[in-house]
Amino acid sequence: MTKQVAPQQDHFDSDALLTIRESVRAFQKLDLTYIAAVGAIVTAFKLSSSDIIEMTAQLWIAVLAVLVLLAYDTILEKVIFLDWIASQQQSGKRLSSKTIIGAISVQPVIHLVFISTLVAGGLGYALGSNSRMQIYKGEAAIQVAVEHFLIKEKHLPKSIEELESKSPYITKYFDLIGRSEILIESSTDAVEKYRITFPGSDGKIGTPDDEIVTDAINLTKMYEEMRSSKKGD
Structure with missing residues (x-):
């Protein structure tokens, strides 16, 4: 007897989109945590405006990466919200489920790469600083x-x-x-x-x-x- 496979839906329903949106918004909060952490460092070390400018110039890649992450997460959340509106209006202009799955699958990966690079860079700087102190x-x-x-x-x-x-x-x-x-x-x-x-x-x-x-x-x-x-x- 041949087992019947249910046809895959082309679009997520509205309830699934709301769940996905909440998950995506969690990454937006993580972006704000990155920015808050930078603010805490500035406050803790009592950095002056010139120090902040110098630090930004040295770590511009990290600053750019945070902006890219924030932009990606914000746009993705907005796109999913618009797709939810389209589902409520029963509009034909919908994103396919495959497209949404691909977009949200990439999201944690780019955050993991960012955090891993940041940690590796921090450890490298600490080791280099310690080596210089030994010299x-x-x-x-x-x-x-x-x-x-x-x-x-x-x-x-x-x-x-x-x-x-x-x-x-x-x-x-x-x-x-x-x-x-x-x-x-x-x-x-x-x-x-x-x-x-x-x-x-x-x-x-x-x-x-x-x-x-x-x-x-x-x-x-x-x-x-x-x-x-x-x-x-």
């Missing part, structure tokens, strides 16, 4: 080791290895920053006792972004101030 800590530790060596030995270390022999704890920082790209030398300035050159973001010595430190610069104090600032944030 700052390492530079401060190397400067302290150089100063201790100078006090005890009355001269600057002739090599990285000689400095390590007196301060083994800095080995991990040399490995982190790149031992072959750190230069310790006497300063040409009579007032300064030494010059330490650290590589900049390109990881190479002899480029414009090199970081030059002398005894007049207290890296330990600067690092502690940066760490205190981050804790305060």
Whole structure:
């Protein structure tokens, strides 16, 4: 005996459209939650108008994504509402059920992609920030080791290895920053006792972004101030 399959309806009825509309409106509320979260961050960090403009310029892709999501969800809710009106008026100008299913199926996917990208970007920024803080800590530790060596030995270390022999704890920082790209030398300035050159973001010595430190610069104090600032944030 052949099983009879009920023909698929071309359009949703009015009750189904109302249910679908409520589901779609939930995503609109989620969009407003994104915007409210940004407002909460601005309030919590007491950002000035210039800070907000700078943050928007840096995160313009995220801002654009929120606007796109809000536009999509608003238009979809409006389209479904208009289809509900058409169903009440028994109008022939209706959206097919297949079209509506496709549109609402995409909705949670684009929200998931947005949230996943935001979280991944946040984690990447946090890891990069932590890595940079470790480099700052390492530079401060190397400067302290150089100063201790100078006090005890009355001269600057002739090599990285000689400095390590007196301060083994800095080995991990040399490995982190790149031992072959750190230069310790006497300063040409009579007032300064030494010059330490650290590589900049390109990881190479002899480029414009090199970081030059002398005894007049207290890296330990600067690092502690940066760490205190981050804790305060």
